[in-house]
Amino acid sequence: MRRVRAGRRWVHVGNLDLWQRSLGFAALGFLTLVPLLIVVSAADPASGRGFAKWLGDGLGVTEAARGDIERLFALPGQTLRTTTAFGLAVLAVFGLSFGAAVQSGYEKVWDLPPACWWARWRHVVWLAVLIGFLFLSAITPLWQAAPARGVITVLSGTLFFWWSQRMLLGGRVSWVALLPGAVTTMAGQLGLRVFSRLVFSPLIASSAVTYGPIGTVLVVQSWLVGVGVVVLGGALAGRLLQDELPRVAHALKRRR
Template identity: 55%
Template sequence: MESSGDRQGASLGRRLVRRLRTAAGGRPGDGGGEQELMARSMGFAAMGFLTLVPLLIVLAAADPTQAASFAQWLSRALSASEEARLEIRQLFAPPRRALRTTTSFSLAALAVFGVTFAATVQTGYERVWELGPARRDTSYGRVLGGQVLWLCLLTGYLLLFTNTPLRRQDVVSTPHGTAAAIVITVLFLWASQKIALGGRVGWTALLPGACLTAAGLLGLRLFSHFVFSPLIVVNAVAYGPVGAVLVVQSWLVAVGFVVYGGALAGRILYEEGWRSRSPG
C-alpha cells in the first residue's frame, strides 16, 4: 500500500516535471523558453571560449612549471582519450611561446572579454530567477565590482583544478578525488550564483541549483568521455583543426546548458519543495 510520503513525493515529482516543461518550452507549442535557453547556452560558449582560452594560456605561461596549459585543462575536463589529447594539444600554443607573444593590448582584451563573460553569466542567472538587471538597483561600479569578483572566483577555481593531478586511465579520478571535486564545485557554483545575482537571492534558495548543476557537470564529463572525445579525433581527421574546434565549442554549449538548466531546475525544486512543506 502506498504511503503518504510516497504520494507526496510522486506529487512533487509531477509538479517539478510540469514546471520544467513549462519553463523550458514557454507557452504551449511556441518553444520560446527552450530556444532562449539554447541561445543563452550558445552565448555562454562563445564568450567562454574567448575568455577561457587566453586566460588559461596566460596563466600557464606565467608559471609553466605549476599551471597546466589550456590543452591539458581541456583534456581533463573532457576526460579525453590519448588520441584526443594529441589533437587538442596541437590546437593551442605552448605556454612559453604564449608568454613571449603576450602584449598589454592582449591583456586588456582579455580583461574586457572576461568582464563581458561575467556579465553574460549574470544575465543568464537573472533570467533564471526572473530578476531585472542588477544595474537598475545599484551603481554601475558595484555591478562591475561583482563581475570582477566573479571572474576572480572562476580563475581560482580553474587554477585549483588545472593543478590537481588526475589518473589518465580514470574517467573521473579516484572516488575520494571525485567526491572532493564535487564538493568544491558545489561551493563554487553556490558562491557564483550569489555573486552574479548581487546577493538578491538567499543562500538557501541557491543551494539546490548548485547541487544539480554540479551533478549535471559530472554527468557531462562522463558523456564527454564517450561522445565528445571520439568526435574530436574523427572531426580532426575529417576536417582538420577546425573540426576539433567545433567539437570544443559544442562541448562549451553543453556546459552552458547544464549551468543555466541546473540553476533553473534548482529554483523550481526549491520553490516546489518549500510549497509542499508549507501549511495549507
C-alpha cells in the same frame, strides 16, 4: 516561451532562450575565457602542456583525443613570449562580458530585474575567482596529486556554483534557495563529463582526421555550449526544486 507552475508562482522556462544564452556562453568562453586561461596556465612552469592539458581533462576524453586537443594550442613558453599587456587588457575587458552573460541568465531564472551599473565590480571578482578556481583544480600539480581528488572536485565545484549565484545576483536570493541550483549544476557537469567521454572523445578523433584542427575546434565549441546549458539549466532546475519541494513535503504530510 512556456511557463511552469511552481507552487503558487509561475516560472518562465524558455527553451529557445536557454539555448541562445548557452550559445552566447560558448562564444564568450572561447573568445575570452579560453585565452585568459591559456596565459594563466602558461605562467606556471610546472603546468607542462598548460591549458591543453586542462581542457582534455575537463572534457574527460581519452589520451588519443587529448593529443589532438594539445596540437591546437601553443607551448607555454611560446604563449608567454607572444603575450602583450595590451592583449591581456583587451581580454580582461571582454572577459567581463562573460560574467555579465552568466549574471543575466541567473536573473532570468529568478525573475529579477538587471542589477545596477555600479554592481559591475561583481563581474571582476567572479571572473578572477573562476580563473583561480580552474587553475587550482585542474592545472596545479598539488591538487592533481590529492588522493580524494574526485570528492574534492565535486565539493569545491558545488561551493563555487553556490557562491557564483549569490555573488552575481548581488545577494538578492538567499543562500538556502540557491543551494539546489548549485547541486543540480554540479550533477549536470558530471553527466556532461560522461557524455563527453562517450561522444566527444571519438568525435574529436574522427573530426581531426576528416577536417584537421578545425574539426577539433568545433567539438570543443560544442562542449562549451553543453557547459552553458548545464550552468543555466542547473540553476533553472534548482529554482524549480526550491519552489516544488515545500509543496511536495506538505502534500506527503497531509497524506499521512
